[in-house]
Amino acid sequence: MRLGTGIGWRPEIADVVEALPGIDWVETVAENICTGHLPDSLLRLRERGVTVVPHGVSLGLGGAERPDPGRLADLAARAELLAAPLVTEHIAFVRAGGQRTASPTLEAGHLLPMPRTWDALDVLCENVRIAQDSLPVPLALENIAALLSWPDEELTEGQFLAELVERTGVRLLIDVANLHTNHVNRGEDPAAALDELPVEAIAYVHVAGGVEKDGVWHDTHAHPVTRPVLDVLAELRSRVEPPGVLLERDDDFPPAGELAGELAAIRATLDRAAVRGTDAPAYAGDLTSRPVAGPGAHAGKGVSRTAANPSAPTDARPSAPASPSAPTASSAPAHPFAPAPPDSVRDRVAVAQTALLRALVAGAPAPPGFDERRLGVQSRALASKRAGVVAKVAPELPEILGSGYREAFLAYAGRRPMSGGYRRDALDFAEELLSTGRPADRAARRRLTRWWKDRAGGRPPGRTTLLLRAARAALVGG
Template identity: 75%
Template structure:
């Protein structure tokens, strides 16, 4: 198990701040935001300093009904090789649904959605994980996700689901303690129970992030300071096992570098205190007892050896290495399992992004919250990948995009979404201001290489969208 230390999520907006933070042991980068053959200069400089870089994927959708896309797997593997990464990470989630298994148009969520904790879904997930493991050049670790909604008829707790996954596939775990807190608030799930049920010795590293509660719903924003409640879950985890790595995530509303450093110190202090109370767990906490951010500033403690690893402050007793235990072979999904999972996921995603009826057993109010959150995220991400759009449209951008999103599910990623949104406005003769409309037309033509669709094409697209909403 690779010992990583204390790290932070690398984002272009805080690249300079991350480089300036003393003692960062490693960083994590969103895999889809980089190219293997053209790494950002900041990441290159960090690697030259000996900082480990781990690619973190968000688009594989290993919890989806379809088998993993070979092209996406190849791209993730190429980035791992380019970065010299010791592992890659992804999520236990689905991000798209529909397609051939359901004979319906494929829809994109633009977000990580929860997998039902059923035996069917577990069988499908395990086979998908095996396919990914065989294709990737480095070990894979999977993250538990935060959720606003609960699936009806679930057959396992989160901890048991994760334990079964590890037993069948040997995959490592990326445990996000903020997500455990989110699921506690939103779904009434006990973080302590989840930690007691999952195989903590399989943890590759831990995520810590902030969020905010509104009207009794916890939103895992990654745009707020880490609250005490999340640090409490981290304390619980660190009292059970010394995590090989802990990483602070921040994806928006970035604070000054001093505040990021303060949060890293709070995380380190939490781990150290938990290790002290449990007789000093081996790993990150013991390696940084004096508050320094870098493993280079204080000698690294012994490597983690398992769930029961402890240290009294002196040298570890000698341990005879055990032969690695092979995972239990993952069974092939039972006949029809993929199709059953596909139908259920497509019905949920269609309700969230295409306005179709809420599937039986789901909380309609909570699905409404999730649906609005997905639309808001779409608007925000499109504004980032195509910043010219809010510049051209001004204050009218957000209401116009949300109105568009209510009747236009995303089918091809955020860049395609930006082009489709601009085309939608132009076809409708908007914006009304001639100068803004001319600028939007030029922007659209520069990127699409053609003119807005004619009447026949618009009728075909309208029919397609009508079918999606049925």
């Protein structure tokens, strides 16, 4: 099955997406779809034969904990509701803390990079296998953009992805904008990454825009696609013909003509690269079969622990024997390729990720080996994104607070790490304002009180409750 050319479906541009010519498929954020009701626009697209793929953002498969069964069930339900040929998620962690670290669970509100270590890979692979077994369709995972690097990494990005595919048979969603981001921010060569990863496992490709500020590339999905990103797309196309390519845009949506122009530039880039790379292997996979490969199917792409890091422990697991043929949907056992990591491995990953997240959202000291300047950039970016998303899910707040909204929210975010979703965050922000007698304008305070009561009920907490919360937050940050 080939997907063709697609665009990210967002409610703000639903009408534009429906009217754009040459759209073969769309991708929608899975968590924004109610399982009991599809938006009319998506229904009309499906009736026209346009494929809809759900794209998850909250599983946190790169986290130390096993995937939450409820989140997996929700993702599976959305895949079935949309009759999707596959679902996608990210190679990232989004929360940390909890029982393994005897600390409060913290939410990043963002996709954060995993360390490319054997421990983290072991944990990721088991989490992926759990997810694969819970989903009704194949799973593809996306490489993410990063502002910072982990110290003492043992694998390159290409090696990490190749080993992941080797062990689990999962497909890949390659974001060429993220490869460019990691080139600017971490000095990683996109061509080298493409050389190392198994391109035959690619399910589809993301293309998106960003912006460079103070020497750091921000993957905003709110700016036009740049030439360097298209150059990475051309590099990929010279190696393989991907079954699908999709333009992502999440904010500051331009007029329809500009979106159509970006799609035309993507098609032209693919066509030119195809001429130059006529010897590239054509994708011959079938999105309806799972997994894409079995153990040993990517011989020469994976890497042993000792090859990647000569000082790695010598008690590493031996490679699984080569499979005579890749399993199909009917022939799975899907992925019994490697034993589950012991809890001690998950505990080590949990401690490392919690220390990083505490530094980013709770004011804790930077963990050893991290670039403190980059941590500061990431921390400010997380707070800014948090303010922006809360303004979207609760637009009444910036309306009530006016120009003072952003400053007030960033001050609140500096004291209160996010421990739930963005809607909970909006309520907590309003609680804090009301409990400290803000906003000063009485009419605005009355409006905010009504807004809060309509959504939370009861009364905003008093000063004593706030002091206790502040004390807990100080413990998290310390």
